[in-house]
Amino acid sequence: MSTNHNRIKVADLETNKSNKILITNEKGELEFNDVKDLQTEKYNALDCTTEGKALDARQGKVLKDMIDNINVSPPSLVNDLTTGGTTKALTAEMGKTLENTKLTASLATDVETQIASTITEDIKVISRLKLFNWWTWVKSQAQTISGAWNFTNKVTLASGTINYPPLILPTGTFTNTAQNGAIERDSSGKLWTTRSGVRYMLTEDDGSYIKIILNGGQKTLDTPSPYITTNTVTDTLLGTFNAGSLSNTILAKLSMMGSAGDVVAGGGTIAPTVSKFQIVIKFTNALLSSSYWGPGTISELVLIDNLNVTGTTAMLTGTYAAWDSNVGLFNGLYAWDSANPASPKNLNGVSAQIFCRRRTEFADATNANGKNQAIRVYTAITSTLIERIRM
Numbered sequence: 001m002s003t004n005h006n007r008i009k010v011a012d013l014e015t016n017k018s019n020k021i022l023i024t025n026e027k028g029e030l031e032f033n034d035v036k037d038l039q040t041e042k043y044n045a046l047d048c049t050t051e052g053k054a055l056d057a058r059q060g061k062v063l064k065d066m067i068d069n070i071n072v073s074p075p076s077l078v079n080d081l082t083t084g085g086t087t088k089a090l091t092a093e094m095g096k097t098l099e100n101t102k103l104t105a106s107l108a109t110d111v112e113t114q115i116a117s118t119i120t121e122d123i124k125v126i127s128r129l130k131l132f133n134w135w136t137w138v139k140s141q142a143q144t145i146s147g148a149w150n151f152t153n154k155v156t157l158a159s160g161t162i163n164y165p166p167l168i169l170p171t172g173t174f175t176n177t178a179q180n181g182a183i184e185r186d187s188s189g190k191l192w193t194t195r196s197g198v199r200y201m202l203t204e205d206d207g208s209y210i211k212i213i214l215n216g217g218q219k220t221l222d223t224p225s226p227y228i229t230t231n232t233v234t235d236t237l238l239g240t241f242n243a244g245s246l247s248n249t250i251l252a253k254l255s256m257m258g259s260a261g262d263v264v265a266g267g268g269t270i271a272p273t274v275s276k277f278q279i280v281i282k283f284t285n286a287l288l289s290s291s292y293w294g295p296g297t298i299s300e301l302v303l304i305d306n307l308n309v310t311g312t313t314a315m316l317t318g319t320y321a322a323w324d325s326n327v328g329l330f331n332g333l334y335a336w337d338s339a340n341p342a343s344p345k346n347l348n349g350v351s352a353q354i355f356c357r358r359r360t361e362f363a364d365a366t367n368a369n370g371k372n373q374a375i376r377v378y379t380a381i382t383s384t385l386i387e388r389i390r391m
Contacts, residue, residue, distance in 0.1 A: 110134075116141070174199070213252065214239040214354065216384030221358065227265045227374040228272075231365040234377070235280065235355040238384050243285075246347040248328045250318040251390040254279065254303060257311065257382040260358070267374030274361035277379060279304035279314065279354065286350040287341050288333035294344065296336025302357075316386070318347050356381060 044056035075089040081097065090098075108124040114137045126134070157166040169185045178194040183202075185191055191202040216238045223234075260277040280300050287296025303314040319329040328335035328347030335350055337343040358379060362372045 110137075114138075211388045212385065213241070213245055213388045214254075214384065214386035216354075216381070218383070219356070219379075219381040221356070221377070221379040221381075223375070223377045225265075227267070227376045228360050229267050229362075229367045229372045229374050231361045232359075234358045236357075238279075238354045238356055238381075239386070241350075241352040241354070243349050243351045246318065246328075246330070246350050246352065248318050248347050249390065250316065250330075250347065250388065252316040252386055252388045254314045254316060254354075255311075255383075255385045255387070256304065256313075258380055259382075260377075260379045262360075263376040263378065265374045265376040268367075268369075268371035269373065270362065270364065270371045271373050272360050272362050272375055274359060275375065275377070276305060276357075276359045278302050278306075278357040278359060279312075280357050281316075282353050282355060283335075283338070284351045284353060285338050286328075286335045286345050286352075287338050288330065288335055290333055292327065292334055294334065294336050295341035296334070296338070297341065298333060299338075301331060301333070303354075354384070354386070356384075 044058055075087050077091050078085075078088050079091045079093055081090075081094060105123045105125045108122075108126050108130060110130060110133050112122075112124060113126055113130050113134045160166045169183065169191070171185050171187055171189050173187065174184055174192070175182070178197055178199050180194050180197065182194045183191060184193075184199075192199045193202055194200070219236060219238070221234070221236055256279065258277075262272075262275050264271075280302050282300040288298035288301070289296045290298075303316070304312050306312055317331055319332075326346050327344040328350065330347055330350075335345045335347055337345045356379065358377050360375055360377060364372055
């Protein structure tokens with residue numbers, strides 16, 4: 001701009017004209033101009049730095065409101081990270097604490113989470129996806145659980161294979177107090193279970209354990225009046241063998257403690273010819289025959305036939321018929337199906353019952369002459385025990 005035009009005469013300043021303003025025209029020359037002709041660009045924001053712009057009145061209102069807010073009492077400060085409230089402000093010291101404790105970790109990968117040994121702390125975090133992947137992985141790994149786990153739902157074991165059984169119970173020692181429902185293995189490898197606070201050994205057919213298959217209670221059998229004067233057979237049930245209790249190779253021992261006696265309680269003078277105490281086994285779905293070719297015709301066997309019943313024993317023996325696995329041989333007699341006496345039967349499918357029998361016989365079987373004695377038959381059975389030695 002030429003300085004020749006930046007001067008103004010004193011006479012121009014003394015014209016006494018109102019509403020005039022000194023401006024620089026487009027040529028850079030100084031001249032007077034009417035104030036009303038002055039055009040100022042207005043701006044409705046607080047972010048402009050260009051000269052020559054005028055602030056809009058609305059922004060003046062914004063500035064006033066901001067100034068008024070500054071005059072409001074400042075919020076109270078708290079110097080901890082536990083106090084709540086929408087009108088509280090943290091101190092700078094708490095800001096420093098947040099800065100020092102802010103999380104700066106990175107995400108761990110699947111390889112970094114699926115580890116089987118201890119590593120140095122690397123301050124990495126795990127996303128939900130990686131946590132799910134880790135749980136899927138850990139379930140496929142062999143684990144040793146040292147704590148007590150309680151399952152509120154069922155536990156299903158995988159099927160056994162040629163290399164791995166579905167479950168292994170190691171040998172050990174019993175708990176000091178028996179716990180109902182527990183299955184334990186003793187130091188010799190025998191399995192035990194507990195019910196009603198009492199331990200019982202689980203059946204094993206290794207020859208080291210004799211299983212009780214019948215444990216009969218005490219029984220007292222007394223003939224009611226008018227007593228016995230004719231041939232009489234009285235059977236009292238002691239126990240039952242369901243199908244599966246016997247086999248073609250069973251070996252068991254029946255032991256009985258008891259006493260039997262007869263008393264003459266009136267009548268004639270002729271005594272009975274037979275007065276016996278017997279233990280009888282009856283087959284409910286089979287017949288026996290002394291011939292392998294059958295057919296079966298024998299429905300019962302007398303195991304004990306003795307007047308002295310104290311300490312009486314008898315053996316129950318099955319012998320495997322090697323030429324035909326369907327044939328059962330029990331105490332030297334072959335078993336046949338009672339529904340079809342010509343069809344052989346395996347003893348494993350035979351059911352039977354054990355009876356105490358008192359047999360009384362007279363020469364005059366019906367006491368037609370009225371001379372038979374009246375016999376009061378009395379039997380007291382202390383115990384009946386059948387032990388399976390071998391299946």
